[in-house]
Amino acid sequence: xxxxxxxxxxxxxxxxxFDPKILGFFCHWCCYAAADSAGVSRYQYPPNVxxxxxxxxxxxxxxxxxEAFRCGADGVFTGG
Amino acid sequence: xTEASRQLLEDCGVDSDRLSLEWxxxxxxxxxxxxxxxxxxxxxxxxxxxxxxxxxxxxxxxRRLAAAVKAAGARKPRTLLGNLAKKLSxxxxxxxxxxxxxxxxxxxxxxxxxxxxxxxxxxLSEAPLxxxxxxxQTGASAEELEKIMAPLVKKGLISQKKGKIALVAGE
Numbered sequence: 001x002x003x004x005x006x007x008x009x010x011x012x013x014x015x016x017x018f019d020p021k022i023l024g025f026f027c028h029w030c031c032y033a034a035a036d037s038a039g040v041s042r043y044q045y046p047p048n049v050x051x052x053x054x055x056x057x058x059x060x061x062x063x064x065x066x067e068a069f070r071c072g073a074d075g076v077f078t079g080g
Numbered sequence: 081x082t083e084a085s086r087q088l089l090e091d092c093g094v095d096s097d098r099l100s101l102e103w104x105x106x107x108x109x110x111x112x113x114x115x116x117x118x119x120x121x122x123x124x125x126x127x128x129x130x131x132x133x134x135x136x137x138x139x140x141x142x143r144r145l146a147a148a149v150k151a152a153g154a155r156k157p158r159t160l161l162g163n164l165a166k167k168l169s170x171x172x173x174x175x176x177x178x179x180x181x182x183x184x185x186x187x188x189x190x191x192x193x194x195x196x197x198x199x200x201x202x203x204l205s206e207a208p209l210x211x212x213x214x215x216x217q218t219g220a221s222a223e224e225l226e227k228i229m230a231p232l233v234k235k236g237l238i239s240q241k242k243g244k245i246a247l248v249a250g251e
Contacts, residue, residue, distance in 0.1 A: 020123040033106030043113045046120040057101075062152040065085040065099060066092075070145035075098045075123040077116070078082065 020074040024049040025064070027057045031079030049077060056080075083183045084161055088152060088191050092144035093136035093219070095126060140217075143202055144195065151194035160187045196220050197228050201247065204238060208246035 026032040032053045038045065054060060057080040068076045086096040100119050104112040130138030151157065164182045168174055196218050203209060203217055215222055229245070232238045239248050 018124060018127055020120060020128075022120065022123060030103070030105050031112065034104045034109050034112035037106065037109035038113050041109055043109060045113045045116045048120050048123075049116060060081060062081055062085040062088060063149055065082075066088060066145055066148045066152050069089065069094060069098070069129060070142060070149060072129070074126075074129050075100070075119065077119055078099070078101045079112070079115075080101070080103045 020048050022049045022075040023068045023073045024051045024077040025054055025060050026079045028055050083179050084187050087188045091192050092148050095132035095135050147195045147198035150198040151191050154194045157190040160190050193228050204247040208244045210243050
């Protein structure tokens, strides 16, 4: 079963190239504004981050992070 | 919070580099772009959850994370984290080492035992198991498991008969 898993993973990674799913917690005043500004200025960056805007990074709890990974996120980015 | 999350993730067998904490002010749009681009490419190199070096299988991770969510919400680790925060505020030492060591010494043991406790119940909800399988599945030593199971047995949530451990019906 381990071998099957390994083969599957290799397929996922090499065939189409792996596209990470990332959850981003951006704070409204700093990081979200930076992202907004980047958008207005037409800077290009990878679209893999799904953004959740929080008013402050202090709002973020360890549960959010762990739940994000449990739901299938490959990465969690916290921006303050 | 981030350090506690990192250590909890490591305890579950997840590469804690997947969690990133960065600062970018509203005026630093180009820096933000750099941070995101660098981070996405780092995760792309690591591969999906469960394929990094040192990570356990995806199914194990999912099960452990389900237990970890409960652990992160448990009163004891959260209180200990609050106490640690007070202590750091008093000492004024917010260095990375002070935080990491503080979390490792004070908060991680409680988070770990809560995680194992919940993972136990998840595993037993599927079928009764013996000690050895529980040890391998949870990654805990037999002594750790005994300690964690004792209050559960006392509360009548799990039972131990002839070497097989099972959830008490009706839970």
